[in-house]
Amino acid sequence: MQPFAPVRQGQHRLDWVQALRAIACLGVVLTHARYFLLDTPEWPVAEHWLTVGAGGVDLFFVISGFIMAYTTMGQGRREVGGFLRRRLLRVWPPLAVMVLLWAFTMNGGLAALRVGASNGLFRTLLLMPANSHIPPYFEMFLPVAWTLVFEVYFYLVFALSMCAQRWRWVVLHLLIVGGVLLNPAVWQGWNMNPQHDAGLRPAMLNVAGNPLVLEFLFGVWAAWLYCAPWKIASERLCWHLLLLVVTAGSWLSLVRFWTFHGPLGWGLYAGALVLTLALISKTVTLQVPRVVLWLGGISYSLYLTHTCTQQLLVRYVERQGWSSHSWDFVWCSTAICLIAAYVYYELVEQRLVGLLRGLPVRFIALSGRNRENLI
Template identity: 40%
Template sequence: MNQEKNLHWVQLLRGVAALLVVLTHGRYALLGTPSWPLADQLMTPGAMGVDLFFIISGFIMYYSTTGNPGGAGEAARFLVKRFARVWPAYAVVTLASVYVLSGGTSYFHVAANRLAFWHTLAMLPADPHQPPYFGLTLLVGWTLEFEMYFYLIFAASMLFKRLRWFVLASWVLLTVILLPLGHAGFDMSVARDHGFTAGYMSIVTSPFVLEFLAGVLIGWAHRQPWLRIRSPQLAWHALGLSVAFAVFAIYSRAVWDHGPTRFGWPLALMVLAMAVASKTVQIRAPGLCIWLGSISYSLYLTHPIAQGLEQQALQMAGLIGLWATWWSVLLSLVCALSVAALSHHYLEQGLSNQVRNLLLRLLTRRTAAAAPQQPLARRA
């Protein structure tokens, strides 16, 4: 069964990854209570959702550009679409987070906060010597800085057309392995500060880039007709084993923390197994999971605001005692889903689509204006 057009399993993974991150942050409501040890044990591994997002991102970038000839025009269109997909909602949520989580306009009375805010909007590290979080205004914004860098190097590789994959792999090898090796010694920790003078090098040299590259390689494997499991039974078997192994490795803490040599590699194996198995069997996902996948970006982006609003609402209602309970964690999840649905509708499908269409029109006009005009005699 050819499942190349069926990416429901990707939406499933996106939804799961977003939910895991929401629960990971939601556990802080129980900090200092008798429930904290259990909450920390059950929910902290959900941080792997970030690594899973990076792997999926690389896969989707490869999958969505298969058959694309590359070149400057296609690279520009790719960047426009990705920028419009990410930045408008990101900018609005960053500003909203200041008013909900950081005290509103008083936040800007401090020079360091103003600097962090503008760095956040520009998707640049505010404090490059604190990888991977970089001291940003939007707490979850650090992952979007990596995501935007992935888009940049992927678009740059498209300029080389047929050589794009060689160029992309060479760039990652140079920046993630050779440069750190020659500067401060090889280290696969995403939290290590290599001490580069240019702050953006903290992103360029991060091992997180290898997770993105792993997703690209999985996308390549998925598109190869010869790489398939002929038996449906074996396909389901490989799929089940890969999921069980990833869950075991992470929740048993056999591997721990972000990075390709930690959370990344068992998750990459799982995504590879899903990608290959999906060419043989249909990996069905419930409608709810598909919906979660569709709002996963908004859910990831806005859930700290939803959790902050919940805490403030409980305080105003005189029910702040309920904050440090399991019921509060459940309520924060429901609030996060509600806010994400609104964000998806008004920011992703509304604002982002308008920005994308505007930028594409401007790009088309610029391309047409730059195209050489044919002589009248030749047109005739």
């Protein structure tokens, strides 16, 4: 039996992408929720089992690389404007609304707006590092916005590479890998630590030199594999590969093999996971529960809103004289974060962004059945 066979024509379902989005975002929510157990006897358990959820950020980066490459296959410079417009409308309006909500609810309202130039509010709205010399830029006005700095950098580099037409993939790799090579740490024993300050000017060169940007290339490679005109012929082999990658991830989490972001940390496993699923999904049907598809659909809203929701809940609970330092609060707060994220998704991602696009407002089921839904 041939191990590989040609891929039949037709659109493959990409529900597994939405499932990964759901897993990634839920992991980030739980890794932040673990701080509710700080200074309690449960802290060591929470720190051991929930910290790995931060790797959801790396998974998001890899997924982003996959989606951007997959949805633009065969496109060139004529589509660059539309690509950038879709990305801007997808990312910036929900971020801007959340930044303003964060200012009013967590940072003194109008007072925060008046001192925005000094506290990083405006830099966050411009998706620039609050302090370019403290990578990976956790110190943003809206804490979770640090990842969008890397996302937007990738979008810009990706759009620039699209202008190169037939050489776009070569140019993309030259720009991303070349940017990382600007980081002096890379030449010091190939140090791939994303926390190292490259000390470059202007500030965005530090983003270009951060090894985290390499994780987007993992997703690009997965998209190439997914679009390749062949597949694994054996379904049994596919299920074995899936079992292998899931088991490996479970073991690596158990022993805490990796403890931080980066292409040689959580990003390496995220890349392997997406590459494996991209390959085997061409042969076997990966059934994803509807609730997981729903969670994947609201994942961006959940990512943006969960820290604000968590802190507001802590304020309310403490005002009532209750305790937020328990596993019960971890799970209850996570459930409330999901509800708040769905409301935000409907009001901002769907209605507001729909109005900005000048299109009729309607509910879009993000099931991965077509390319536009993924963008």
